Amino acid sequence: MTRKLRCHAIVLGVTVALTLAGCGGSGDSANTAANSGGLEKTNITVGALPIPDPVSLYIANAKGFFKEEGLTVTPKTITGGAAAIPAIENGSLDISQTNYVSTFLAVSQGKKIKLVADMYQAAPNTFNIMVPKDSPIKTVADLKGKTVLVNNLKNIAQLAVTSQLKVAGLAETDVKFVEKPFPEMGNTIQSGQADAGWITEPFITANQSKFGFRKLVDTMTGQTADLPIAGWMATEEWASKYPKTLAAFQRAISKAQQLASSDRKEIEAMLPKYTQIDAKTASVITLGAYPSELNANRLQKVADLMLEYGYLKNPIDVKSVIAAPAAG
Known part of the structure; x- marks a missing residue:
């Protein structure tokens, strides 16, 4: 269970850079399956905000979880889940962080998007x-x-x-x-x-x-309360074209999520490395939860709220938006 720390008034020069990285994509220069344990694509670019939510992406890289799966993952800074949808559609991102509201709204508008892994759930004062x-x-x-x-x-x-x-x-x-x-x-x-x-x-x-x-x-x-906030998304086409690559990503992220959930110190150590959050700030900020698997029942709560408040014209069954879980 994520520890909740009260933020004390301390003088911090804290800013987080949200300058977008260059527009270069991951391309199609993946290694051959023969050299990658059967993965269709071994080099992928993944979009993420420089905030605590996607910390498991960086933990998985640092701990070698992606490498163990035969993956080379290059993070790329984004400004938000909605802004990342064109990037996964045009292939400049393979997978991206998204918030669930933006995802379900895009799906309701006909976008072919799949949720591939969970990321972050709200807690008090987050x-x-x-x-x-x-x-x-x-x-x-x-x-x-x-x-x-x-x-x-x-x-x-x-x-x-x-x-x-x-x-x-x-x-x-x-x-x-x-x-x-x-x-x-x-x-x-x-x-x-x-x-x-x-x-x-x-x-x-x-x-x-x-x-x-x-x-x-x-x-x-x-x-x-405890609302699911963010997850990882890919296009339906990408998920179908690279199922083994997707499964490898899912396994590595799930492993990193479990580590983040069990040891806050792992999060505190990682935040200064991919954001401009200093170590002192990292030790006092309030964090949410890091679920290790997508749960349709929890996510349905988001879609139902969207319907209630008029964000959706018709109900969405979120099971249809979730990609198959990793095998093995």
Whole structure:
């Protein structure tokens, strides 16, 4: 069970670079199956945000879990799950991090996407609405008519905020949602260009330390308690074309997820290596959970919430979106 640590006000110069990596793709220069234990493709490019959620990707690389499977995995920075969908479609990414809301929305629009592995599940105080320390906004109801920042429109962020608005008697249309990358939210809010932001770690801790931001509400409560947040996706075509490669990725990621779940120190040691989160910050940020396998019943909760709030026009059976589990 993931330990939950309270964030203390410490002076941290924390920023996380979200500069996109170059646009080069993984290409089709995979080694032959004869040299790779039967894998159809041994070199893959995987999209990920430089935040705690995809830490298992980097753990699997560092611990040699991918290498054991005959895989060479090159991480590539993305800005969000929705933004990564064109990249997996055009082949510049083989697999990518995604949030489940963006995935189910894309599937409802006809996108041929498969979820291939789980990644991150919410815990208390991992996704909060934050406001400046001297803000007149004291309750969620005070957000009426205000501007709220989210990292992507119509994704898990907007859905989570909307669920809290409902509890306060407000509708999604009662606030103005504006898209802004997590690293830019603090300065944007502090300068008065927005009133509040939906913020995750390490930016919760960073903005508390730098600006004195305070939590307005934990968005992962009530309907959204323990909500599945993010996973790994590929196109349906890719999953069908490279089944052995996919199975190898799934096995390595599952092994890394189990390690992350059982030993927080592994996460703390890895975060400074692929983000600009320093070791001190890594030791105090609040973390969610790292499930080692996709569970249709848990994910169905996300799709059902989306239907309730009008993100989906028709129900989705998430079992149809999940790729077959790894063999062996």
